[in-house]
Structures are given as structure tokens and as C-alpha cells.
Ligand SMILES: [Zn+2]
């Protein structure tokens with residue numbers, strides 16, 4: 004249900020639109036504003052000129068308050084919205100785009116996000132929900148929502164975590180889904196038999212009531228949807244309600260769906276199940292949209308249809324070559340490679356295995372290339388004790404002499420092994436990042452995730 008309301012904000016009267024409301028949510032918790040939206044700031048309870056640190060701090064605080072709780076689905080929903088808001092505002096570029104154009108700015112074609120729209124962004128943020136289509140997420144977009152949502156029900160965007168193996172080999176997911184379907188007993192009227200709704204007694208049939216909002220030093224009065232009748236202005240009496248849906252017009256419906264992850268699909272790719280989303284009376288059902296979310300692979304990295312991996316070879320192999328199974332591929336196949344005779348392989352040398360990359364989506368018989376970089380494993384100290392050092396030294400290329408021309412001043416430093424991770428430690432610019440990783444587990448992600 005999208006309702007247009009008027010909000011008086013400072014000197015301007017701005018037209019606003021509410022979120023589609025889940026039944027567990029209080030109505031009109033959030034209002035859309037134009038031309039400059041502040042919803043995302045409002046979600047975090049900060050002002051639009053808040054500093055990065057203030058946004059972080061507010062998010063931490065809110066994340067604790069709205070921690071997803073299995074007994075309180077509304078909290079989970081709230082948490083998701085807030086987390087998505089944080090994800091946007093914490094990225095300076097996204098925040099700038101949002102400040103300029105609101106959600107539409109994030110969605111717009113010229114938004115410079117490489118084709119990714121806000122729905123993807125939010126979806127990308129969320130963890131897979133384990134197969135249930137439990138949460139839809141609609142950030143709307145002021146008066147100009149994404150056009151694909153117009154004229155039909157709300158789309159449910161469901162992130163689904165995939166491995167690189169699954170994208171290489173393809174996979175069929177069998178899912179049990181639950182969605183809202185128009186009640187068959189009352190055909191979506193919500194009424195029992197031929198009972199008719201009466202004008203709502205709280206709002207006198209207007210559908211809205213006045214609400215006062217505090218903005219620190221001043222109060223604004225705005226119209227909000229009547230919570231008694233959900234803004235419809237009509238209300239069915241208890242005894243006139245449909246027995247099956249209890250006047251809700253929709254019922255929960257379970258079904259099974261198959262989602263095919265095709266070979267060569269990409270990270271963030273959307274798989275759309277048209278019309279599989281929630282139904283509302285009089286509106287075509289929304290879509291269920293799976294957004295693939297690739298988890299990093301421990302040995303392969305993907306870029307388009309190319310793959311990259313690293314192979315460790317011994318010093319003997321580097322010097323004298325090899326002919327062996329170098330890698331186990333993503334389909335479990337071993338790949339045997341022979342190096343050319345007389346070729347010394349140096350650290351970081353790269354070779355290409357043509358046609359061993361990712362399958363191309365929709366043309367799975369065509370594959371990209373596999374790039375292989377080499378790491379040379381040097382023998383260890385124990386090995387050195389077992390060999391005749393003098394002979395070995397005489398066989399190897401000679402050691403280097405002092406730097407020439409010899410510097411005038413030469414000092415002596417002690418040899419001490421170190422950990423490169425400690426390089427730059429104590430640098431003042433670093434400590435904020437470290438602090439954040441402690442709290443969020445790195446990369447600005449929240450410490451908990453909606454289930
Ligand atoms: Zn019904």
C-alpha cells in the first residue's frame with residue numbers, strides 16, 4: 004500500500020510517500036521527502052550534516068537496539084532497513100549521490116554504479132535467508148519509485164549466497180517459500196459473505212490523522228495514515244470479517260520453487276521469478292528476485308570469464324621444470340601441466356591455461372582462461388644442513404658484492420625477523436579502522452545479521 008501524504012517541513016510543503024507496510028510494522032514509521040530526502044538519516048537518527056563518525060556511532064547504537072530477534076520480526080525488518088541505510092551513508096560516494104538525488108539518485112541510470120541499483124546494493128548487503136522468502140524490502144524512491152515496481156505488488160529481493168564452484172558447475176535450488184496470496188474465501192474483500200466495510204470511526208473515513216513530530220526546537224504537524232483502518236478510511240466490524248483471512252484480505256501461502264543457477268552466472272546477478280511475490284487484492288503479484296552473492300573462494304579468483312589462481316612449486320621445479328597435476332579445478336578435475344624444457348620459472352611468473360576459465364553464461368561450452376601465478380617455495384633450514392654447502396655454493400650463481408660506488412658512510416644494523424603485518428602499526432590514521440574491525444568484524448559490516 005503506497006499512500007501519498009503531505010508533510011509540512013520548514014517552509015515547504017513536501018509530498019511524501021510511505022513505505023509499503025508489513026503487517027507487523029507500525030504504519031508510517033517513515034516518510035519520504037523530496038526534493039532532498041532524509042529518510043536514510045532519519046533511520047539512523049542523525050541529521051543530514053552528520054559526520055562519518057556520528058553516523059558510525061549512531062549505527063552502533065541502533066544496531067544494539069534493533070538487534071534481530073526471532074520473537075520480534077518487526078525488529079529484524081527495522082534492523083535491515085537501518086543496516087542498508089548505514090551501508091549507503093557510510094560510503095562517501097553513495098552518500099553524495101543520495102544527498103543529490105535521494106533514492107532516485109541511487110537508482111538512476113546515470114548514477115555511475117555500474118548498473119547496480121539500490122535494490123542490488125541492499126540485497127548485496129543482506130545475507131541469504133536460508134531459502135525462505137521472508138523479507139521484501141522496498142525503499143521506494145520518493146515520488147518516483149523504480150518503474151518496475153509500478154502497477155504491481157512489492158518485489159521481494161532475496162540475496163542468495165553462492166560459491167564459485169556453484170557458478171562454475173551450475174546448480175538447481177529447491178526452495179520452500181511462503182508468500183501472501185489473495186484469500187480465496189473472500190476473494191480479497193476481507194469481508195464475510197456480502198458484509199460491507201463501515202467508515203472508520205477513528206479518522207471519520209478520511210484515512211488519515213494528524214501527528215506531531217518533534218524536530219528538536221520546533222514541532223511539525225503532518226498527516227499520517229490512520230492506524231485503525233490502515234489509511235483506507237474503512238473498517239470491517241469484527242463479526243463481518245472473513246473467517247479464513249480474518250479481514251486481512253490475504254493469507255500466507257506456502258509453495259515450492261526451483262531456482263536454476265546457470266553456469267557462468269555472475270556475482271550480483273538477479274534471477275527473477277515473475278509473479279512469485281506477495282499478492283494484494285487488485286494488483287498483480289510482485290516478483291521474487293534472487294540476487295546472487297558470491298563468497299570468496301579460497302584458491303580461485305574470478306574476473307568476468309577469467310579465473311586466477313596461485314600455485315606453489317619447489318625450487319627444483321623452478322629450476323628444472325615440472326610435469327604434474329598442478330591444480331584441482333572447480334569441477335574436481337585435476338589439470339596436468341608440463342613446463343617447457345630449459346625454462347626457469349621465477350617468483351610471480353604467470354602462465355595462462357586457455358579455455359580453463361569460467362563458462363560463459365548462456366554459452367557454457369565456451370570458457371574463459373585460467374591465469375596461474377607461481378610462488379617458489381624455498382628449501383628450509385633443515386634441508387641446508389643435509390647438503391654440502393661448499394659444493395652447492397660453487398654451483399649456484401655468485402653472491403652479490405657491496406653496492407658500488409660504495410657510500411661514504413656505512414653503519415651496521417642487526418638482522419631481526421619481522422612480521423609485515425606490523426608495518427606501520429601505531430600510525431594515527433589507522434586506529435579508527437582497527438576500532439571498527441573490533442566492533443563490526445571488518446569492512447564496516449554489522450556484528451550481527453538478520454536471519
Ligand atoms: Zn478472506
Ligand SMILES: [Zn+2]
Pocket residue numbers: 203204205206207208209210211229230231232233234235236237
Ligand atoms: Zn481510520
